[in-house]
Amino acid sequence: MGGSAVVVGAGIGGLAAAIGLRLVGWEVTVVERAPVLADVGAGISLHANGVRALDALGVGLGAAARPQYEGGTRSPDGGWLARMDGGVLERELGTPIVGLPRAELHRLLRAALPAECVVVGAEVTSVARTGSGRMRVPVGDGVREVDLVVGADGVNSRLRAQVFPDHPGPAYSGSTVVRAITERPVEVDTDFELTWGGGAEFGHIVFADGRAEWHAVYNAPAGVRHPDTLTEMRRRFGAWHDPIPALLDGTRPDAVLHHDIHELVTPLPAFAAGRIALLGDAAHAMTPHLGQGACQALEDAVTLAAALAAGPTVEAALSRYDAERRPRSQSVARAARRAGRMGQRLAHPLAVAVRDTALRLAPSRATVRAVLRHADWRPPGLG
Template sequence: MVGTAVVVGGGIGGLAAAIGLRRIGWEIRVVERAPVLEDAGAGISLAANGLRALDELGVGEAVRSAARGQYSGGTRTPAGGWLTRMDGALLEKAVGTPIVGIPRATLHRLLREALPAEALLIGYDAGAVRQTAPGRVRVEDGRGDVLEADLVVAADGIGSRIRSGLFPAHPGPVHSGSTVLRALTEEAVDLRTDFELTWGRGAEFGHIAFHDGRAEWHAVLSLPAGTRFPDPLAELRRRFHDWHDPIPALLDATRPEAVLHHDIGELRTPLPSYAVGRIALLGDAAHAMTPHLGQGACQALEDAVTLAAALATAPTTEAALARYDAERRPRSQAVARAARQAGRMGQRLTHPVAVGLRNTAMRLTPSRTATRMILRHHAWTPPRLR
């Protein structure tokens, strides 16, 4: 079965969905509200499930070439003691690939390059989405421009207007209780590990190392929504000045204007369906989750491949979307719950006794046991598209 599709949203999930649909013979248009597709953002880790999805989309090799494998590192205390050590080689042996780190802008560029330039429509603010007979969906922007297709993929993010229109009674995204500041360093930093997380009381600091010696760092703080600082970098230097190396060095290697600050939201109330008629919800529009497992982008990539595979084999679009919903909703919502719980046991903990008990439990957990826990989310086999 082939047809035409409009993908609303030009982020990682939307571009991946467009690539998948194009690989099975569909005609696609990606519409993005932003007037310019800027290579913005910090960094991202991709686990085996996300890389396997990218392989099925035909861009896995390019992404691996631009990424750095995460073989060393782990989780530490602010004083520098190790809670867990990463065994990237053991993980690679178990699932066939290490976790990799890549600048988000690089990943976005590689996905864009897999699509013809004419497939991307920038500055199109998709507003009303209406299903029309027979079996067509109509997308309109605020200027009266209209696109019609057999399918609309709503990949318009955590604040999805399409989702709000389909489920008006749903409460929508809520603040997770945390905010994140992050940036790429301006210059190379002397790092001894590929990836680290450090958990303090109500705070987390982490880094991802890249091929060129630069790094992405992030700081997650337990703060009310809307909290902002006049000088974010100075505030982070104040909060983390006595945390272990290389945290101060990472902050010193960052330009103040490079720091991004976002509140972390999530869809705490699960959606009853990822498909309504000929509209499919994908990525954060369907299952926005906290970042504590590093699975947000990976789950969107899984969505994209699963949707394309269903459309390639099902007899009708409606049957394909029903299959997509049945396959993706249980898994992605389970991962979202696990990410929320990981945050509660990690960065969100503040009581000294609770922090101490967690740290002891982590130190006593064997490496192989920790690896098995990771594999619950990473060990996913994509459906074949070709």
């Protein structure tokens, strides 16, 4: 089954969905409200499920990604709470966790699409069903009639609000995140680390070119910003163990990004309605505590394409997509929320001490099992 589709949103999930739809014979237009597809963002880690989804779409990461073999979780004084061997994950899943700049992944996805496939500087605020059952989508100064609309328009999705007007929408998680990529390569002993304090987390991943992405997640009221965010990070985390001070020192102030973390605490009743499908953050925005947000969006994209390839109708395909994706992605979202509550969100000193002791006593296999629980996913065939 083929047809025509408009994908709303040119983020990772939207571009991946467009690639998948084209692979199964659909004519696709991606509509992005930003006037320029800028290569922005910090870093991203992809677990095996995300890498497998990209492979299914024919998007290889190649030398752009660096395997994350050595690392784990530490306390602010530098003591190890848990170590993780990426080699074990590679043996179990065929690939370790990999890290790369988000902008590089975005570039690879864009390169897999014809340039004319993406329309920038155009906003889709609503869609309507025609008398023939197709979808009418305003794009720029014109209107397109298509067989399918894919809402990949992020956590504040307007299409989600149209399809489910009674849904409360995203809620503030209670945590805010600051991210940046260092200006130059840095000397670090591990590929990745997380450090847990009271109500705060600092982590890093190292890229193939030696630069590193770091992030700081901490409890804070929504909307709080700082005149000099990098100086504030030094105040909060500058006394934590090496290489955290070096990571902060290797960062330009204008490279720092600061966003509050919102999630869909109330799960959607469906990921599709009629000929509209939702994916990525529009469908299941989650906290970053499992590193699964982008991976779940990539899974959505492949599963949607496979469902539409099997047909027999758009409505039947979207019903199958919903049945396959909603239970899994909402389960991952709940697990991410729980991980945050037991990890970064935990603030009481006694609770933090109990958590740290439990992590030190847990067998290393437990950390691997926690990753396998969500990363061991295989994509459906697109043929």
